[in-house]
Amino acid sequence: MTPITVRVDGASYTDDVEPRTLLVHYLREQLGKVGTVVGCDTSNCGACTVHLDGEAVKSCTVLAVQADGSEVTTIEGVAGGAGLHPVQKAFHEMHGLQCGYCTPGMIMASIDLLKDNPDPSDDEVREGIEGNLCRCTGYQNIVRAVRHAAAEMRGGANGVPSGSVSPAVVDTAAAPHVAVQS
Amino acid sequence: MIPAPFAYARPTTVEEALQAIADCGEDVKVLAGGQSLIPVMRLRLAAPETVVDLGKVAGLRGVRDDGDAIVIGAMTTHSDVLADPLVAEHAPLIAEATGTVADRQVRHRGTFGGALVHADPAGDLPAVALALDAEFVVAGQSGRRTVPAGEFFVDYLTTAVGEGELLVEVRVPKYTGWSMRYEKFNRVAQAWSIVAVAAAVRREDGRIAEARVGLTNMGPTPLRARQVEEALAGAEATAEAVAAAAERAAEGTDPTSDLNAQADYRQHLAKVLTRRAVSTAAGL
Numbered sequence: 001m002t003p004i005t006v007r008v009d010g011a012s013y014t015d016d017v018e019p020r021t022l023l024v025h026y027l028r029e030q031l032g033k034v035g036t037v038v039g040c041d042t043s044n045c046g047a048c049t050v051h052l053d054g055e056a057v058k059s060c061t062v063l064a065v066q067a068d069g070s071e072v073t074t075i076e077g078v079a080g081g082a083g084l085h086p087v088q089k090a091f092h093e094m095h096g097l098q099c100g101y102c103t104p105g106m107i108m109a110s111i112d113l114l115k116d117n118p119d120p121s122d123d124e125v126r127e128g129i130e131g132n133l134c135r136c137t138g139y140q141n142i143v144r145a146v147r148h149a150a151a152e153m154r155g156g157a158n159g160v161p162s163g164s165v166s167p168a169v170v171d172t173a174a175a176p177h178v179a180v181q182s
Numbered sequence: 183m184i185p186a187p188f189a190y191a192r193p194t195t196v197e198e199a200l201q202a203i204a205d206c207g208e209d210v211k212v213l214a215g216g217q218s219l220i221p222v223m224r225l226r227l228a229a230p231e232t233v234v235d236l237g238k239v240a241g242l243r244g245v246r247d248d249g250d251a252i253v254i255g256a257m258t259t260h261s262d263v264l265a266d267p268l269v270a271e272h273a274p275l276i277a278e279a280t281g282t283v284a285d286r287q288v289r290h291r292g293t294f295g296g297a298l299v300h301a302d303p304a305g306d307l308p309a310v311a312l313a314l315d316a317e318f319v320v321a322g323q324s325g326r327r328t329v330p331a332g333e334f335f336v337d338y339l340t341t342a343v344g345e346g347e348l349l350v351e352v353r354v355p356k357y358t359g360w361s362m363r364y365e366k367f368n369r370v371a372q373a374w375s376i377v378a379v380a381a382a383v384r385r386e387d388g389r390i391a392e393a394r395v396g397l398t399n400m401g402p403t404p405l406r407a408r409q410v411e412e413a414l415a416g417a418e419a420t421a422e423a424v425a426a427a428a429e430r431a432a433e434g435t436d437p438t439s440d441l442n443a444q445a446d447y448r449q450h451l452a453k454v455l456t457r458r459a460v461s462t463a464a465g466l
């Protein structure tokens with residue numbers, strides 16, 4: 001066993017872990033942070049994305065011992081208290097999810113993207129979250145949610161992404177019911 | 183899946199790391215960013231007795247100016263390489279290829295040196311290092327030695343880094359007055375290269391004075407397309423001349439056939455991508 005000290009969602013933890021323990025299993029099983037999910041066995045899907053010292057990582061491909069001395073933020077701590085983070089809110093409002101399994105990772109990856117690029121185009125969103133898979137293929141609304149959140153976070157006009165067209169013009173059959181919400 | 187149990191060493195200096203590797207016998211793996219090693223261990227394709235984690239070793243991260251070269255620390259992450267102004271100025275080919283590696287999450291953890299030592303034939307950085315004539319500084323308990331890129335990649339997943347040694351940094355000559363392009367062919371986002379081509383070109387007047395071309399995934403190691411380079415040297419900088427030279431890109435290659443592509447398709451891709459990469463680098 002190896003001792004580690006990690007700060008997770010604002011609280012400090014000191015634990016002994018087996019070196020082979022993956023960070024995602026430490027978070028879920030030892031700390032009870034089950035908001036972070038395990039989606040795949042191949043480091044592909046990104047569902048387990050958390051922030052390690054402020055950068056998005058796939059927590060199934062980080063050993064818990066590698067996080068020693070670091071700060072981890074999970075989906076459970078991303079709002080920093082009550083309420084929702086603007087990206088969480090945007091996924092809710094834009095229906096950026098179907099089954100919801102990929103959502104914690106999508107949101108963590110999107111926050112990481114928006115930190116570097118506060119006003120991404122549709123293509124930049126798609127490229128920026130290429131490490132996250134939605135098995136429902138609900139990408140249209142995910143992209144819309146990320147751009148909506150970007151506009152909110154920039155304090156843009158009514159949350160309308162700059163340079164974008166009306167959702168109903170470009171989107172698939174799923175779009176109208178989202179358009180009705182806004 | 184979780185990895186099989188292993189003993190874990192967490193050195194803080196290169197000397198400690200070398201000692202830990204020496205102490206652990208033959209069945210030891212060095213952990214850099216872990217973006218290849220951890221998946222391989224999870225799938226139980228590797229089950230080392232000991233893992234030596236370089237994460238806390240000081241002095242292996244960052245890029246520095248060293249006169250006629252830039253020096254990239256082995257533990258510099260892909261995302262730090264991407265953001266580095268020295269890389270952007272003197273070796274933009276490295277930044278361009280690094281930007282195609284996997285996805286943001288993997289680039290935050292994966293390291294420049296780790297990707298090179300892993301030496302996956304489908305990895306993007308080995309062919310770039312080869313094309314740019316990088317030099318690899320390898321530390322052992324008896325001191326440091328420098329290995330030219332042409333001798334570094336020995337075989338499939340095998341480099342000149344010997345038992346008990348560590349890659350500590352990579353020297354990349356400054357390419358002043360050169361233009362570069364990395365052309366990668368893969369099927370879906372975050373996938374490995376089926377084939378990719380790294381090209382660097384120096385133009386003089388209306389001619390291509392020099393060209394360097396590296397091939398990704400055209401054999402068990404990265405390759406230089408020497409015949410293309412020779413055909414381009416002194417050639418007119420025209421689309422026709424580049425296309426003619428690029429036709430030689432597959433000469434002497436022995437690519438694998440797998441689920442993604444047959445060998446002859448890879449050879450076809452090598453020619454097409456070489457033409458595109460050299461054309462773009464040459465401003466055509």
